Amino acid sequence: MKKITLLITLFIVTLGQGQTFSTGTIQLFPEYSVKIDVTSSLVTLTQIMPSDRWYALAFNNSSMLSGDIIAFINTANISDRQLGGFAVPAADAVQSWTTISNTLNGTVRTVVSTRALNTGEAGDYVFSASAGSINLAAARAGNATFSLAAHGGSANAATTAAFGITLDNSEFDLNSFTMYPNPSTSATTIQLPHNISKGTVKVYDNLGRVVLNQEISNESNELNTSSLPSGNYLVVLRTDYGNATKTLLVE
Structure with missing residues (x-):
């Protein structure tokens, strides 16, 4: 069983109530990328990887020896586990991640999984719905195997780098707000874009004066x-x- 090294990757998480924020695609290995999208209630993890071996991603992994980890170790699902020293990570009693998509395109596998920000399970990383940071660690098998290995030894490495997370503009188009009726005789209703719950409306006349502010x-x-x-x-x-x-x- 080939041992591998977990390397830490840091990215900044900036979250907002009612919005989806995304890391974009993070290339942790040349053939392994992840993307994390977070709303106020749900985390969505997308992993793209070769189909012939296991890959693992750890959250809040500051020492490379402890932390919450998920591992793709078979062709059906990801496994929710805990790092514990140099042993093979043990499976959690409760599997918090749900795989909603697992597709193959030739030898490339794409796995999309979701879980709550806070599962309530001991050891599970709690994603914050406010600005903050999270440490990530990525690991992979050195050869074609789904037998999960322990931490340690020499292995292929991912480059440590900083990644930003920003508002996912595909989630809504601000200019998609609508007014009806338009033309208006006595009142008009503003329908806000998807996932925006409030705002300020200013109405200007043709001289540039504010005639309504609400x-x-x-x-x-x-x-x-x-x-x-x-x-x-x-x-x-x-x-x-x-x-x-x-x-x-x-009118």
């Missing part, structure tokens, strides 16, 4: 336009994730 949310999103003279107005939606503008016609 906080909106999914529960309170109607603008009263009955006092506005007929004409075209610029509606600016401001959120924590950027601004967007549309034109409103008042």
Whole structure:
């Protein structure tokens, strides 16, 4: 059984309530990449790797000898385990990760798995829904085998580097907010983009004056336009994730 070395990779996690944040693709080995997406309630892990051997990823692995680890050790699922010194990582009594997709494209396997931020299980890493950092360690078999090996010895290495995590712009398009009815006679409703729960709306007339300034949310999103003279107005939606503008016609 070939022993391998776990190497630590650091990336910064920045999370936001109601949004999806993503590491993007992190290349830990030339043939092994991971991507971690986090919302306020769910972690999604995507692994891409050769189909003929095991790979492992550890969370919060500061000493390379302890920490929460997942390992792909067969063709069906990933295994939730605990690092413990130089022994083969022991399987957790409760398997917290659920594999939702496991596909092959030639000799390349893509595995997508999910779990809660906090499983409540002892030893499981708790993902934070606030800004912070996490240590990652990646490991792989030195030859074609699904027999999980212990830490130690010499092996192929991943380069330690810093990776950022940013808002996943594929999750929503800020400019997708809608106003209806438009044209408006007495009121118009602002429908916020997917996964945005609140914002500030400012309405400008053709002289650049603010004629309406209102906080909106999914529960309170109607603008009263009955006092506005007929004409075209610029509606600016401001959120924590950027601004967007549309034109409103008042009749």
